[in-house]
Amino acid sequence: MGKxxxxxxxxxxxxxxxxxxxxxxxxxGNYAKSYIFARKANKKFYRAMGARVICYDGFFYRVINKLTxxxxxxxxxxxxxxxxxxxxxxxxxxxxxxxxxxTQQQLRNLSYAVKHADAAYVIGSNFGPYxxxxxxxxxxxxxxxxRDVCFRDEMSWEFFRHLPTARFAxxxxxxxxxxxxxxxxxxxxxxxxxxxxxxxxxxxxxREHAARYEKFIFDxxxxxxxxxxxxxxxxxxxxxxxxxxxxxxxxxIDSLYRPxxxxxxxxxxxxxxxxxxxxxxxxxxxxxAMILGAYFAKHTIAxxxxxxxxxxxxxxxxxxxxxxxxxxxxxxEMLNSRAPASVEIQKLQRDAAExxxxxGS
Numbered sequence: 001m002g003k004x005x006x007x008x009x010x011x012x013x014x015x016x017x018x019x020x021x022x023x024x025x026x027x028x029g030n031y032a033k034s035y036i037f038a039r040k041a042n043k044k045f046y047r048a049m050g051a052r053v054i055c056y057d058g059f060f061y062r063v064i065n066k067l068t069x070x071x072x073x074x075x076x077x078x079x080x081x082x083x084x085x086x087x088x089x090x091x092x093x094x095x096x097x098x099x100x101x102x103t104q105q106q107l108r109n110l111s112y113a114v115k116h117a118d119a120a121y122v123i124g125s126n127f128g129p130y131x132x133x134x135x136x137x138x139x140x141x142x143x144x145x146x147r148d149v150c151f152r153d154e155m156s157w158e159f160f161r162h163l164p165t166a167r168f169a170x171x172x173x174x175x176x177x178x179x180x181x182x183x184x185x186x187x188x189x190x191x192x193x194x195x196x197x198x199x200x201x202x203x204x205x206x207r208e209h210a211a212r213y214e215k216f217i218f219d220x221x222x223x224x225x226x227x228x229x230x231x232x233x234x235x236x237x238x239x240x241x242x243x244x245x246x247x248x249x250x251x252x253i254d255s256l257y258r259p260x261x262x263x264x265x266x267x268x269x270x271x272x273x274x275x276x277x278x279x280x281x282x283x284x285x286x287x288x289a290m291i292l293g294a295y296f297a298k299h300t301i302a303x304x305x306x307x308x309x310x311x312x313x314x315x316x317x318x319x320x321x322x323x324x325x326x327x328x329x330x331x332x333e334m335l336n337s338r339a340p341a342s343v344e345i346q347k348l349q350r351d352a353a354e355x356x357x358x359x360g361s
Contacts, residue, residue, distance in 0.1 A: 004360070006031040007081050007113060010091035012038040012046060015237035016266050017288030018091050020173045021124055023269055025090055026050045030360040037077045078109040086360065087117035090124060092152070092287065093308070095139060097130035107138055114145050122149040123355050124172035126308050127156035148358035153311040170316050173291050174345070174352035178273050192230035194279040195220060196289030197249065198305065199241030206305060209325045213303070217249055219330035220283055225257040227335055232275065235265045236286045281337045287312070294318045295345060299337040303328065316348060
């Protein structure tokens with residue numbers, strides 16, 4: 001284990017995809033201590049993973065942050081970036097343009113940390129969505145000071161290809177040795193269909209599709225239930241409303257089929273990996289539900305709720321059924337689970353491991 005410490009910027013809200021990335025980062029043991037920024041409610045969860053947790057809603061932090069913000073305009077967490085500390089920006093959609101004040105505050109925080117840390121890294125990210133040319137230019141300036149900037153999609157890489165430190169590798173989750181997870185029975189009697197959901201009714205850019213999306217999910221459920229398949233509705237991030245839509249769909253299912261359908265909320269990583277490994281098919285709205293479906297070679301139907309899903313399918317060569325949000329229709333062909341064509345998962349694993357190549361260098 002290295003003697004340095006890491007200050008890790010990411011989305012730590014018990015979201016399975018981001019937590020898989022953090023798990024892989026911590027397993028590598030590059031740093032003696034790794035600090036993340038999270039809510040008090042999640043402190044125990046992330047400490048159990050091995051992270052040091054600074055709680056942004058803790059009383060003492062709020063007092064200190066109020067003082068530092070008034071003096072420096074920088075959030076206190078980022079002031080920890082100093083000598084013998086690396087700053088690691090770890091996660092998927094970390095660099096999306098927000099409303100003006102939030103965008104500028106994030107840029108101030110990140111710029112300070114990148115400047116004052118020994119080295120700064122971007123691992124496993126995509127860039128955007130954004131609408132302002134200034135936003136792109138500001139991040140070009142920021143990333144120019146990073147030791148390594150590794151994107152998970154080629155479209156993001158194209159924006160920064162002029163930087164000698166910018167590169168591309170597949171999603172970092174592919175680099176995990178997840179097949180060693182305890183396996184649940186997968187015989188015909190216990191086989192089930194896994195349905196990963198997001199609540200698009202609360203997302204301003206997607207809510208116009210909410211009625212069509214929920215009808216599609218009901219059609220999927222009834223199609224499989226009528227066939228005798230068990231269905232598991234999967235919540236991968238409670239903070240973003242996944243459990244709410246899972247319950248809404250569950251309560252809308254006719255009581256005749258209730259014994260065959262259930263809801264699973266994300267509580268720990270091994271639990272989730274067992275569910276994916278033993279499923280007969282995966283309906284994936286969450287990005288990393290699609291990634292895990294492909295990793296475990298499951299018949300996977302992915303709902304493309306944004307461009308990153310489409311980019312991943314074509315860039316990684318995934319054999320999944322890709323559905324556009326504005327044209328969601330359930331067909332009986334989806335009921336027939338099939339083994340996907342041979343996607344070279346081992347090659348994806350090797351290529352994805354390159355996300356880590358420069359870390360700690």
